[in-house]
Amino acid sequence: MIMEFFWYVVLMGILAVYIVLDGYDFGAGIIHLFFAKTEKDKKAITNAIGPFWDANEVWLIAAGGVLFFAFPTLYASSFSGFYLPLMMILWLLIFRAIGLELRGQIHHPMWEVVWDKAFGIASLLLALFFGVALGNIVRGVNLGMVENGVSTQEAHFFFLPLWNPTFSPQADQLGIIDWFTLFLGVVSVIALMIHGANWIIYKTNSDLNPKLKEVVFRLNFVLLGLVIVSLLIWHNIEPLPFHNFFETPILWIFPILCFIGIFGLFRVKTFIHDGAGFLFSSLFLVGGFAATAASIFPDVLPSTNSVNPSLTIYNVAADDYGLSVGVYWFAIAIVLVIAYFIIQYKVFSGKMDNIGYGEH
Amino acid sequence: MGAELVKLVKFTGSFTKNYSSMEEMLFYDRIQFAFTITFHYLFPQLTMGLSLIIVYFKWKFLKTDDIQYNKATHFWMRIFALNFAMGVVTGIPMEFQFGTNWAKFSELTGGIIGQTLAMEGMFSFFLESSFLGMFLFGEKILGHKWHFVTGLLICLGSWASGFLIIATHSWMQNPVGYEILANGQFVLNNFGALFTNPWLWPSYLHNQAASMVTSSFVVSGIGAFYILSKRSESYGKLFLKTGIIFGLVSSIIVAVPTGDLLAKNVVKYQPVTFAAMEGIFHTEQKGAEIVLIGQPDVKDKKLDNKIAVPNVLSFLTYGSWDKAVQGLDQFEEERHPTNISGLYYAYHIMVGLGTVFIGLMAAAVFQLIRKKLFVTKWILWSLLFMLPFPYIANTTGWYTAELGRQPWLVYNLLRTSAGASPTVSSGNTLFTLLGFVGLYLLLGLLFLLLIGKIIKNGPETVKK
Numbered sequence: 001m002i003m004e005f006f007w008y009v010v011l012m013g014i015l016a017v018y019i020v021l022d023g024y025d026f027g028a029g030i031i032h033l034f035f036a037k038t039e040k041d042k043k044a045i046t047n048a049i050g051p052f053w054d055a056n057e058v059w060l061i062a063a064g065g066v067l068f069f070a071f072p073t074l075y076a077s078s079f080s081g082f083y084l085p086l087m088m089i090l091w092l093l094i095f096r097a098i099g100l101e102l103r104g105q106i107h108h109p110m111w112e113v114v115w116d117k118a119f120g121i122a123s124l125l126l127a128l129f130f131g132v133a134l135g136n137i138v139r140g141v142n143l144g145m146v147e148n149g150v151s152t153q154e155a156h157f158f159f160l161p162l163w164n165p166t167f168s169p170q171a172d173q174l175g176i177i178d179w180f181t182l183f184l185g186v187v188s189v190i191a192l193m194i195h196g197a198n199w200i201i202y203k204t205n206s207d208l209n210p211k212l213k214e215v216v217f218r219l220n221f222v223l224l225g226l227v228i229v230s231l232l233i234w235h236n237i238e239p240l241p242f243h244n245f246f247e248t249p250i251l252w253i254f255p256i257l258c259f260i261g262i263f264g265l266f267r268v269k270t271f272i273h274d275g276a277g278f279l280f281s282s283l284f285l286v287g288g289f290a291a292t293a294a295s296i297f298p299d300v301l302p303s304t305n306s307v308n309p310s311l312t313i314y315n316v317a318a319d320d321y322g323l324s325v326g327v328y329w330f331a332i333a334i335v336l337v338i339a340y341f342i343i344q345y346k347v348f349s350g351k352m353d354n355i356g357y358g359e360h
Numbered sequence: 361m362g363a364e365l366v367k368l369v370k371f372t373g374s375f376t377k378n379y380s381s382m383e384e385m386l387f388y389d390r391i392q393f394a395f396t397i398t399f400h401y402l403f404p405q406l407t408m409g410l411s412l413i414i415v416y417f418k419w420k421f422l423k424t425d426d427i428q429y430n431k432a433t434h435f436w437m438r439i440f441a442l443n444f445a446m447g448v449v450t451g452i453p454m455e456f457q458f459g460t461n462w463a464k465f466s467e468l469t470g471g472i473i474g475q476t477l478a479m480e481g482m483f484s485f486f487l488e489s490s491f492l493g494m495f496l497f498g499e500k501i502l503g504h505k506w507h508f509v510t511g512l513l514i515c516l517g518s519w520a521s522g523f524l525i526i527a528t529h530s531w532m533q534n535p536v537g538y539e540i541l542a543n544g545q546f547v548l549n550n551f552g553a554l555f556t557n558p559w560l561w562p563s564y565l566h567n568q569a570a571s572m573v574t575s576s577f578v579v580s581g582i583g584a585f586y587i588l589s590k591r592s593e594s595y596g597k598l599f600l601k602t603g604i605i606f607g608l609v610s611s612i613i614v615a616v617p618t619g620d621l622l623a624k625n626v627v628k629y630q631p632v633t634f635a636a637m638e639g640i641f642h643t644e645q646k647g648a649e650i651v652l653i654g655q656p657d658v659k660d661k662k663l664d665n666k667i668a669v670p671n672v673l674s675f676l677t678y679g680s681w682d683k684a685v686q687g688l689d690q691f692e693e694e695r696h697p698t699n700i701s702g703l704y705y706a707y708h709i710m711v712g713l714g715t716v717f718i719g720l721m722a723a724a725v726f727q728l729i730r731k732k733l734f735v736t737k738w739i740l741w742s743l744l745f746m747l748p749f750p751y752i753a754n755t756t757g758w759y760t761a762e763l764g765r766q767p768w769l770v771y772n773l774l775r776t777s778a779g780a781s782p783t784v785s786s787g788n789t790l791f792t793l794l795g796f797v798g799l800y801l802l803l804g805l806l807f808l809l810l811i812g813k814i815i816k817n818g819p820e821t822v823k824k
Contacts, residue, residue: 051498075458
């Protein structure tokens with residue numbers, strides 16, 4: 001039992017780091033798409049994420065790896081069940097990466113505009129898709145593909161089409177995109193835009209910064225509104241979203257962090273330290289993600305039918321020997337990873353306007 | 361003519377009908393994995409070896425303070441960066457596809473192969489990606505010595521990645537340290553066994569040496585191009601010299617000892633695979649011949665247009681000229697590799713090319729020693745035209761390993777047909793396969809365009 005919980009915390013921790021790190025990459029991409037007008041603005045943005053984005057994306061790979069080895073049944077079930085959106089996420093990640101990497105290779109306005117758009121649009125869609133993904137987990141899926149009370153697949157397998165004609169999260173035949181998951185997608189886009197803007201403010205002295213502070217300030221009202229609405233519709237989808245919190249009151253820390261983040265951001269125009277905004281948007285993202293995970297715990301993929309049980313961390317895990325032996329190498333690895341991380345952010349500390357990303 | 365056509369249509373029609381949806385699903389799952397991994401591995405096979413050559417150039421610069429070495433470092437870093445980016449973006453789909461397309465396999469064996477794959481992410485991807493930014497953009501901030509160190513770390517990370525992938529691969533070829541539960545799940549019972557697997561070390565060293573061969577041919581091929589086109593000639597000579605020395609050493613190591621040890625492993629653990637690789641349909645009691653050329657006729661169990669040398673295979677395999685080598689006839693047909701001809705060709709192309717590589721590199725080094733290399737036109741032209749062939753040799757080498765393992769995912773224990781995702785229909789897989797084909801075609805074109813540009817600009821345009 002303890003091993004499952006340990007790896008669950010590791011997995012969620014890695015995902016939370018991923019959301020904060022690649023989140024600012026996506027956000028910066030969306031800001032790039034909508035607000036970067038001059039070559040100087042664009043350079044400032046790509047310089048701010050250039051030396052980091054690749055390492056940031058590795059947290060996603062690490063999460064995939066840990067999921068694979070610690071919870072193989074969940075990995076198998078969810079990756080095949082969410083087949084189409086995952087493949088699209090892959091294609092978008094590819095477009096986004098080549099947009100960043102290839103832009104500087106040829107100096108011609110037509111070449112540059114193509115890769116600018118690829119980078120920006122892929123970032124926007126990725127932010128949307130990751131929100132939709134979270135929505136799918138919270139809402140649950142038809143495990144075992146039950147039809148008329150009978151499973152047509154093994155109890156932990158399923159497959160979701162991209163949408164169903166009603167776009168309803170309560171329909172018998174669910175789809176990836178319905179109004180609930182799409183709503184969370186929009187929340188994700190707004191939240192990551194704020195987060196990305198904060199990163200740019202933190203890491204550059206670009207001319208965009210004053211404008212971005214204004215953008216963060218305004219979007220924060222939108223975000224607050226969306227969060228309140230999402231809380232209202234949440235119990236439509238999940239009847240008892242708070243029971244874990246009442247049972248284990250320490251968990252309230254996550255929603256509280258989330259709201260500290262969002263309220264802190266209203267002071268964005270008066271922060272003395274340029275990194276403060278980034279800190280608050282990170283709190284919002286981590287708090288929001290952890291609160292969501294905590295609300296469905298120990299489920300990791302709820303079942304929407306009464307025939308097959310939800311997938312929990314206990315019925316999808318690998319055996320104890322494997323999980324225990326993993327602790328040893330993981331302990332070594334995580335120390336190394338933290339060391340790399342410190343070195344990387346030390347070398348590229350402070351403002352990065354002149355780093356010259358993409359000019360090698 | 362007309363009647364023939366009708367017959368053909370009837371034949372293909374009946375074929376499609378019998379072709380059940382299960383088989384179709386498996387077919388697209390396999391094609392998609394094969395396509396994406398083949399394309400992906402075009403890039404790491406260069407970057408693993410090239411990182412070592414780059415580190416060598418940087419080290420020479422530190423030692424000699426000769427600016428040419430630093431410019432060479434930067435020229436190859438540009439090529440490395442582009443290849444590395446391609447490797448990263450085409451690599452992410454690989455990690456996903458175990459779950460998306462091979463869910464049953466992942467579910468049953470994830471507790472074991474998930475270990476090594478998760479370790480790859482934690483130990484090597486973080487290392488590579490954290491220091492890549494410093495390596496590419498940090499020379500000014502870090503200074504030359506630390507820049508060299510970051511290069512070394514990138515090299516270490518990519519070699520570690522290869523190691524953990526091949527540890528995973530070796531477990532599938534020769535499963536160790538496991539037990540199978542009543543529900544069919546494979547669980548690990550000996551972590552250390554994953555790394556002492558007798559399949560692992562020969563495969564790993566063979567693969568890394570082969571990666572060095574690709575890099576050596578690319579470096580020397582581009583060097584030859586600069587000499588023949590009479591531009592950047594001093595760099596051309598440096599690249600050529602460096603490339604052929606690395607090239608001769610690595611192409612020998614590919615054959616002896618690593619290739620030899622690997623083949624002996626196949627004989628020991630997968631004798632039926634070995635028979636198919638070598639094209640031995642019937643066991644010859646008085647010693648087996650080695651087939652150089654010939655087309656397998658699987659239906660009639662023979663080789664057409666065969667050129668073979670008697671008894672050599674027995675000698676290479678067992679060190680004795682007249683010992684029998686088991687032919688395909690010794691094994692039940694359902695244990696035969698699924699694609700005998702493909703396996704046979706993949707293996708023979710690899711071995712044939714490997715032999716040519718040793719010959720060419722030896723001739724080049726011989727001329728270098730005689731100080732005639734730069735004027736020996738036929739060697740320069742050969743090196744230039746040989747540039748794509750190590751890619752073919754690496755690819756066919758991997759096809760030998762993978763086709764050789766069929767019809768199993770985990771050798772002798774889990775059939776490929778039992779590993780695919782049960783809920784992903786063939787239509788959905790075909791959709792994503794087409795998507796990958798289109799996307800990778802675009803990536804390939806962009807890659808060639810940009811590589812061409814880097815080579816055209818040449819090492820002298822490097823600013824630093």
